[in-house]
Amino acid sequence: MSTKKDSSNKLQGKDLMNVGIYSAIYFVIVFAVAMLGYIPIMMPMLCVLVPLIAGVPFMLFLTKVKKFGMIWIMSIIMGILMLLTGMAQYALIIGAFSGLIAELIYKSGNYKSQSKAVLTCGVFSIWVWGNFIPLFFKRESYWAARQSFGEDYINTLNSLMPIWLCPILLAAAFVFGILGGLLGKTLLKKHFKKAGIA
Amino acid sequence: MEVLSSRKQRRGIGLDPRTTIVLLLMVAVFVLGGAGGNELIWARIILACVPVVLLLTSNNKLKCIVFVLVYLLGYFLQFYVLGHLTGILNSLMLATAGMITSFLPGLMMGYYAVSTTTVSEFVAAMERIHMPEQVIIPLSVMFRFFPTVVEEAGSINDAMRMRGIAMGGKHPGKMLEYRLIPIMTCSVKIGEELSAASLTRGLGAPVKRTNICKIGFGLWDILFLGLSICIVIYWVLILIGVRV
Numbered sequence: 001m002s003t004k005k006d007s008s009n010k011l012q013g014k015d016l017m018n019v020g021i022y023s024a025i026y027f028v029i030v031f032a033v034a035m036l037g038y039i040p041i042m043m044p045m046l047c048v049l050v051p052l053i054a055g056v057p058f059m060l061f062l063t064k065v066k067k068f069g070m071i072w073i074m075s076i077i078m079g080i081l082m083l084l085t086g087m088a089q090y091a092l093i094i095g096a097f098s099g100l101i102a103e104l105i106y107k108s109g110n111y112k113s114q115s116k117a118v119l120t121c122g123v124f125s126i127w128v129w130g131n132f133i134p135l136f137f138k139r140e141s142y143w144a145a146r147q148s149f150g151e152d153y154i155n156t157l158n159s160l161m162p163i164w165l166c167p168i169l170l171a172a173a174f175v176f177g178i179l180g181g182l183l184g185k186t187l188l189k190k191h192f193k194k195a196g197i198a
Numbered sequence: 199m200e201v202l203s204s205r206k207q208r209r210g211i212g213l214d215p216r217t218t219i220v221l222l223l224m225v226a227v228f229v230l231g232g233a234g235g236n237e238l239i240w241a242r243i244i245l246a247c248v249p250v251v252l253l254l255t256s257n258n259k260l261k262c263i264v265f266v267l268v269y270l271l272g273y274f275l276q277f278y279v280l281g282h283l284t285g286i287l288n289s290l291m292l293a294t295a296g297m298i299t300s301f302l303p304g305l306m307m308g309y310y311a312v313s314t315t316t317v318s319e320f321v322a323a324m325e326r327i328h329m330p331e332q333v334i335i336p337l338s339v340m341f342r343f344f345p346t347v348v349e350e351a352g353s354i355n356d357a358m359r360m361r362g363i364a365m366g367g368k369h370p371g372k373m374l375e376y377r378l379i380p381i382m383t384c385s386v387k388i389g390e391e392l393s394a395a396s397l398t399r400g401l402g403a404p405v406k407r408t409n410i411c412k413i414g415f416g417l418w419d420i421l422f423l424g425l426s427i428c429i430v431i432y433w434v435l436i437l438i439g440v441r442v
Contacts (some may be wrong), residue, residue, distance in 0.1 A: 011332060013335060013396070013397060013400060013401045013402015013403075014393055015330060015341050016331070016335035016336050016339075016402070017389075017392070017393040017396065017397075017401070017402075018393070019336040019339075020335060020337065020338070020339025020340045020343065020433050021245035021339060021340075021341050021343055021385070021386070021389035021392070021393070022389075023336060023387070024343040024344055024346075024347055024385075025347055025381070025382055025385050025389075027344075028339075028344065028347045028348065028351070028381075029378070029381075032351075038293070038297070043342050053378070055379060056378055056379075056382070057378075057382055060386070061383060065367045069332065071335065073332055073336060074336075077333070077335070077336055077340070079303070080337075083223070083227070084222060084223070084308070085226065085230070085304070086230020086231045086301075086304055087231070088227070088231045088233075088299060089364065092376045102267060137354070142232065149292070149293050149296040150199075150299065152288075152289035152292070152293075153292070153296070155287060160365075168212045182432075185417050187297075187375065187378075189226070189378065191379045191383070191385070192379075192382075195383050197387070198211065198381060
């Protein structure tokens with residue numbers, strides 16, 4: 001009976017629960033890494049560190065993805081969570097597109113291809129960059145709400161993030177997403193296959 | 199009537215989950231995200247007070263008092279202590295205090311939402327606003343699952359400290375591997391069991407689910423929703439350039 005269920009292309013309760021479980025793991029790891037943004041110099045580095053480390057849980061998630069929509073839903077959920085944690089709506093908008101593209105890439109490999117999986121991980125990671133958009137384009141209003149962080153912090157951060165850094169961070173999120181995917185693949189082979197969960 | 203009173207006893211004001219979500223969004227967008235800039239400072243102050251009121255009327259008075267004390271401490275630091283420190287210490291303290299004061303209202307609202315809304319109520323409310331199942335199930339699983347992941351992370355942290363693999367050790371890569379992998383492994387295992395348990399109880403069955411939770415808008419809901427609508431209207435007016 002279960003094989004019959006799996007063969008249908010519609011998302012079942014179990015698939016949706018998997019999305020929830022892996023989103024929770026992914027978000028906790030992202031959140032722990034993002035705490036480093038407290039140190040000004042680490043802020044732009046988040047575009048490097050978050051995709052790199054979060055690639056590991058994401059690659060594990062991809063081993064469970066067999067139907068259309070799971071990656072996209074996870075991307076949108078990340079956007080909703082960013083909205084709820086006060087990072088504004090940009091990650092949601094970016095994530096809705098990058099998630100769909102990531103989904104289509106993984107689908108083109110029939111949800112099996114390992115090289116496509118790594119590429120998917122790179123595209124999916126672009127939502128991280130969405131959080132930086134207000135820092136570049138809406139600087140005044142972004143800092144208006146954060147005056148209490150202190151002049152020093154604001155000035156340091158502004159000088160650390162000139163406008164030309166914006167496309168570089170986008171590229172960094174993508175490239176380090178791919179590296180994170182490769183890292184995840186290695187760790188998957190090393191640990192999770194043995195433990196029987198990948 | 200009995201149902202109503204028991205609900206009130208348990209949750210104080212007893213907001214509808216939909217109102218809680220709206221308020222959570224409002225606090226996130228205006229207090230944390232700082233939408234509207236300087237002209238909406240009054241809205242920010244009102245919204246920052248909302249979670250205090252909600253927590254005080256619920257069963258979490260002690261937590262509320264702790265939150266308020268921490269908030270006041272942050273404020274106190276900003277105004278009185280900072281002039282007396284210099285250099286890097288000063289800016290570090292200022293950033294810490296600033297972050298405490300700006301994140302705490304959101305944290306309190308989030309705490310209120312998670313601690314007073316049961317998963318069933320959340321699902322009932324989401325179904326009432328016709329949210330697709332594809333979003334409801336992952337979200338409800340997630341909120342059920344966050345505490346588990348954090349708890350597991352704590353236990354693994356203890357275990358690793360016992361083995362002498364502490365944070366800030368010599369091998370950051372290895373340290374990361376020794377924490378990340380165990381957390382993921384046990385979270386996935388627990389998740390699989392959770393998913394099996396809910397499937398046994400009929401989640402994902404091809405019929406429409408029923409729900410025994412009674413949700414609905416009361417006086418307080420109307421009050422808070424009205425407040426939120428006023429703020430949003432004012433914000434939109436500012437955005438399209440009308441001076442009020």
